[in-house]
Amino acid sequence: MASQEPWQMENGNLKGSSKEIKHGRTAHNMSSSSLRKKSDLSLVNKVPCGLVRQLLANLQEVILGTKLSVLFPAIPLAIVAQYYGFAGPWIFGLSLLGLTPLAERLGFLTEQIAYYTGPTVGGLLNATCGNATELIIAIFALSKNKILVVKYSLLGSVLSNLLLVLGTSLFCGGIYNLRKEQKYDRKQSDINSLLLLLGLLCHMLPLMFRYAANPSGAALIADSTLSLSRAGSIVMLVAYLAYLVFQLWTHRQLFEAPEDGDDDTVSSDEEPVIGFWSSVVWLILMTAIIALLSEFVVGTIEVASESWGISVSFISIILLPIVGNAAEHAGAVIFAFKNKLDISLGVALGSATQIAMFVVPLCVLVAWIMGIRMDLDFSLLETSSLALAIIVTAFTLQDGSSHYMKGLVLLLCYVVIGACFFVSKTTPGDHLLEYVAPLGDMSTFWLAWILYRHNCVLDQIGQKLSFD
Secondary structure, three states, X not given: OHHHOHHHOOOOOXXXXXXXXXXXXXXXXXXXXXXXXXXXXXXXXXXXXXXXXXXXXHHHHHHOOEOOHHHOOHHHHHHHHHHOOXXXXXXXXXXXXXXXXXXXHHHHHHHHXXXXXXXXXXXXXXXXXXXXXXHHHHHHHHHOOOHHHHHHHHHHHHHHHHHHHHHHXXXXXXXXXXXXXXXXXXXXXXXXXXXXXXHHHHHHHHHHHHHHOOOOOHHHHXXXXXXXXXXXXHHHHHHXXXXXXXXXHHOHHHOEOOOOOOOHHHHOOXXXXXXXXXXXXXXXXXXXXXXXXXXXXXXXXXXXXXXXXOOHHHHHHHHHXXXXXXXXXXHHHHHHHOOOXXXXXHHHHHHHHHHHHHHHHHHHHHHHHOOXXXXXXXXXXXXXXXXXXXXXXXXXXXXXXEXXXXXXXXXXXXXXXXXXXXXXXXXXXXXXXXXOHHHOOHHXXXXXXXXXXXXXXXXXXXXXXXXX
């Protein structure tokens, strides 16, 4: 085993026995491992210099240890394209391709660290870094005051996990295992469905409040909606922290991925392949590269939208989540082929819950700190799509069994929602005008449009209209 090499045991002996390490594996860990490939270190081990040998071994494990390594060249190409002033669509496309293997490698590195820190700390790392790509993109979009891009991308991540990933897993697993009965444990899906419904309530209340409030005071409505959203975000984060306690301590057995003794993927990953400090350094480096590519994506998304003739909402809700989470999605489908639906459900529902209950409210609070007025009002069309996706998914998973028809229905729901945002040519200004349209005054209407054209955010519109 490579883990027996002294240059890979930077932190001394592993914390916990092999059994303890294996005991803490989650569905996300199992899913990510399905895209890894075993590295042959026989050539590297012949290098006489220990430092060079360690560096080469780390490069081979981290860069070449995934089936997505073919996409790594997109990273330097994106940087070169940005540096030499290539067209925005090229930078956007190359950056998206570069983010795909980086998201998978983050999962690999957090799992490597978990071998040394134990399953509880590893679970916390996975809970915070599992959707680091979406969080970093959202923070960069917030820094450039692109609130709608943040909302669209996070909504798209939830929709893609609930409908596309879960639907593809159930459909492919049902077709491949046509003669087998497909069962899964309902306990985990019930908990995730409850949390998603709580998150949906926190999204719907600001929307309903805006439509129910007196339209005569736009500034007061905007301030009240924002305050309600911040309170709802705090509630969502408290619920997510309670969920982590439930998942990692009090009811850990409900979330552990089932393992078979004949599973080659699991048995090959029972021990770490790189050292603790190497994993930490690589994790920091990968996060920095993700941040750089995320900045490229956020900066060129409007240019790509205009060049391709596709709305920003479709790119953010459909394309960004599909490409950014392709590795995790592929892993869930692979385990569905193996008739291990508990792992597939753990990936899809766990990721959707993490985005809805952790990343979204965290972005609202980060925006609060940055002085940006981001709320939980995702507008009527987006919130309705989220509500229908959560309800359809909850109904689909209520009986603990699966077949390909359930997956097909979820996929068709995703296709219809995707078609809706594809034909929708709304711009950020259209969403801003929802807040002032009830006033029924054409001078107010044009004032709102002019303020938008000068890059004023919604709260500034509310303040300008306070005289009305």
